[in-house]
Amino acid sequence: MTDKTILSVDNLALSYGSNPILKGVSMQLRRGEVVSLLGPSGSGKTTLLRAVAGLEQPHHGSVSIAGRAIYDAAAGIDIPAEKRDLGLVFQSYALWPHKTVFDNVAYPLKLRKVGQNEITQRVHAALKNLGLDHLAERYPHQLSGGQQQRVSIARALVYNPPVILLDEPLSNLDAKMREEARAWLRNLIVEMQLSALVVTHDQSEAMAMSDRILLLNGGVIEQQGTPTEMYGQPQTYFVADFMGSNNIMNGRIGDIKGGEARIDLDNGISVWGLRRTNAAIGHEAKAVIRVEQARLADAGGHNRAELDLATSMFLGDRYEYVFHAGPDLLRAWGKGHEAPGRRWLELPADAVWIF
Amino acid sequence: MIRSIINSILIGTLGGALAVGCYLAVGLATHRQNDGLSRLVDYIVLTPRAVPGLMAGLAVFWVFLFVPFLAPARSTLFSVWFAYAVVWLAYGMRLIQSALMQVGPELEEAGRLVGASRARVSRDITVPLIRNGLLGAWLLVFMIFEREYSTGVYLLSPGTEVIGAQIVSLWASGAVDVVAALSLINMALVGIGLAVALRFGVKLHD
Secondary structure (H helix, E strand, C coil), X not given: CCCCEEEXXXXXXXXXXXXXXXXXXXXXXXXXXXXXXXXXXXXXXXXXXXXXXXXXXXCEEEEEECCXXXXXXXXXXXXXXXXXXXXXXXXXXXXXXXXXXXXXXXXXXXXXXXXXXXXHHHHHHHHHHCCCHHHCCCXXXXXXXXXXXXXXXXXXXXXCCCCEEEECCCCCCCHHHXXXXXXXXXXXXXXXXXXXXXXXXXXXXXXXXXXXXXXXXXXXXXXXXXXXXXXXXXXXXXXXXXXXXXXXXXXXXXXXXXXXXXXXXXCCCEEEEEECCCCCCCCEEEEEEECCCCEEECXXXXXXXXXXXXXXXXXXXXXXXXEEECCEEEEEEECCCCCCEEEEEECXXXXXXXX | CHHHXXXXXXXXXXXXXXXXXXXXXXHHHHCCCCCHHHHHHHHHCCHHHHCCHHHHHHHXXXXXXXXXXXXXXXCCHHHHHHHHHHHCHHHHHHHHHHHHHCCCHHHHHHHHHCCCCHHHHHHHHHHHHCHHHHHHHHHHXXXXXXXXXXXXXXXXXXXCCCHHHHHHHHHHCCCHHHHHHHHHHHHHHHHHHHHHHHHCCCCCXX
């Protein structure tokens, strides 16, 4: 552990009754870093965040903030949530409906026995920072979803916690606002040099917002790394499948040459790709290629197949081509409209992963 | 006669509020606690209603008779209130608990996270949020206490009569006209209680 580590989770395990939710998760968050906890529902990402916050009861492992143990099963340490001094932004924002925006944000300071003048000054500074100063006297139900989210962030930041935890911060906003809020939130975190742990189920949100991603699957970390590593070099089929829009095809390994392998797909195509499995020749495997990597070609060649183009869909910034390949539907993106018919599709060997 | 009216008003308004306060204290102590003790309390509070009010009243009478430091309070209104509050504990707790369950758990968790202890969260967040639920609970408890008499039969003594008991004894002596008058007064009192509760935001319908 270096002195830059602000949050350290070591081998944390948690069960609901006899149902294990976290099966030994270890992670570090460095000062000024944004780490996303990504995973499908039921993967334990929210449970991990809540365990760090002190809202769930683990039974094994340890958690420390800036070198101070806040939970340690072996040493019998379990600091209650209110003494952990963390900031948490809830998915539902959890603003207190009976308090004004000002009182919501002032409450953490009031609990810390800060003087009235300083409270007024710090709350207004926090609200101003988030562009909410004019809404101080309103009640939460009088605000839009985006404004409520900002109040919730202001409340979590006003007492300068060392780490801020965000639970699906964007999921309650509508699709268009979500993209704007994503950029705004990332900018805020970077500008204020916050250390943040963000839970999300949306891989593009995780990639856009974070310096590192931890992908959880069934209570364990499947893979962690920078967004580019996670997207470009998935180590397992689960990661490849989760991180992008993919064409996935089943087949058997036909040939192996060093780090590459040929897969003979059930749909009749044979392609070469990067070997990510130890399966021997003749064994079942899966070929995965990102939709944006598959492309139309003019003529036959290496890793190309002639297929039926069923339709072209206009998506605004691009077209999506849908090909029939035996039982599979393959998708590819391109610039122009293409009439249905026989077309060559290229699946570049360096973009195909074989698991 | 006047004394019984005053006693009934006292036990309904102040006694009702005090009882709701006690139920609230028990409710908050077990609120969102999932340990064995809290579950035990959930069952224990039902027991006073498992016996007839008359018997529960007798039990309270014995408690006040044989517990030394309670004996002086036996012939005061306090003993009557105590019996009422114990007997209607099960109802009161249901009212309080259903109000408490309506507070979103994340509102309380948010309080803990920003640095408030459980007690502070109860005081600053939970209780203000269930204010209307508490008033509704008070209204129901008030109406029950106002007309209740069977529980208190063994505890009533000169000076602590309530309207209900008065009506029964007057009926036995054939004073039908006074019984009618007292009944009207009782209904008027319940009506006033309802009006006060409505004034403070209790909603009986949308």
